[in-house]
Each structure stands twice: as structure tokens, then as C-alpha cells.
Amino acid sequence: MKYRIMMLSVTMLASSTAAAGDPDSDEVARRGAELLQPFQQALQTALREGMKEGPANAVEVCRLEAPEIAARVAPEDVAMGRTSHRLRNPDNAPLDWQREMLEYYLDNPDDRQPRQTRLDETRVAHVQPIETQPMCLSCHGSDLDESVQARLDELYPEDRATGFAAGELRGIFWVTMPDE
Numbered sequence: 001m002k003y004r005i006m007m008l009s010v011t012m013l014a015s016s017t018a019a020a021g022d023p024d025s026d027e028v029a030r031r032g033a034e035l036l037q038p039f040q041q042a043l044q045t046a047l048r049e050g051m052k053e054g055p056a057n058a059v060e061v062c063r064l065e066a067p068e069i070a071a072r073v074a075p076e077d078v079a080m081g082r083t084s085h086r087l088r089n090p091d092n093a094p095l096d097w098q099r100e101m102l103e104y105y106l107d108n109p110d111d112r113q114p115r116q117t118r119l120d121e122t123r124v125a126h127v128q129p130i131e132t133q134p135m136c137l138s139c140h141g142s143d144l145d146e147s148v149q150a151r152l153d154e155l156y157p158e159d160r161a162t163g164f165a166a167g168e169l170r171g172i173f174w175v176t177m178p179d180e
């Protein structure tokens, strides 16, 4: 109990002192969620379509389409993508601020709420945790089909994104935007 009260006052202190430089979290959260929505939607559709021809085929879809979709749906002056603490593609490696977000979620497994931060005077960021779902396990789980594993070995020799369980944090969606 004592601990909880202490935590609460630390949080209150942090929000009142940091107010000057902090983004308007509600506003950034609203814009961030709106910007990420078409990215998430298109990824899901591409994955579902690709899976119709089996997960080994869908590996290729994920590899080629994820960056292409991010570039297509992001308005000018907005960037978005996915990153993780256990990467498949090293091109998705987290920047420092993204690593801090990942660490926050790993340290606080009960908090799966989106978070916002300020990057500099003109830019703010929004992130959403990505939870591993059962349908992700054919490519990110522990018991992969041989054909999937072979495809992954070929394309991602440094793959660290297997061995996830359903419900586990897989990574984050991130978006950066101008501070309006």
C-alpha cells in the first residue's frame, strides 16, 4: 500500500513538472492512433492474403510489403513502422527513444496502453504495443513448419524473432509527426 502511494505521488510529480516540454498526450494519442490505423489494417490484409498460400509464402509478403505499406500510407512529414526487442529484420532496429519505449513495456507487463513522447522542439511520437497473437505463431512461435524455417534461415540469418508465446510482447508500432 505504502509503495502504491509513493508510486502515485512520483507519477503526479512527473506530470506536473514535465508539463512544459511534454506533448499534449491526448492529442498526440488521437492523431497517432488515426495515422497508424491504415498501416495496421493494410498489414493485416496483406498477411491474411499471403497466408492463403501458406505461411512460407507469406514470409515473402511480410518482407516485401511491410516497408512498402508504411511508406505508402504515411502522409508527408510523418514516419511510421514496427520495431522489436527481438528482431527478425535488422533494418527494423529500434532508435534510442524506441528502445526506451520497448524497455518500459517489458518492465511493465501489465501496461499495454499506447504511450507518447516528445522527440525535439518540433516532433512528437506515439507508440502502441504489439501483442503476439495465436496467428503470429506460425512464423514467430517455437514450433515452426520446416518450410517456414527454411525460408526464414535464407532471408534472415540473424533472426531473433521466434520463440514467442501468445500474449507476449512482440514489439511496438511507432509513428512520428510534427507537433501541431
Ligand code: HEC
Pocket (backbone or CB within 6 Å): 047, 055, 056, 057, 058, 059, 060, 062, 063, 064, 066, 067, 082, 083, 084, 086, 087, 088, 089, 090, 092, 130, 131, 132, 133, 135, 136, 137, 138, 139, 140, 161, 170, 171, 172
Ligand atoms: C507468414 C509469416 C509471418 C506471420 C504469420 C507473422 N509475421 Fe511478423 N514478420 C514476418 C517477417 C518475414 C518479418 C520481417 C519483415 C521485414 O523484413 O521487415 C516480420 C516482422 C515482424 C515485426 C517487425 C520487427 C522485426 O522483428 O523485424 C513485427 C513487430 C511482427 N513481425 C509482428 C507480427 C505479429 C504481431 C504477427 C501476428 C499478428 C506476425 N508478425 C505474423 C513474418 C510473419
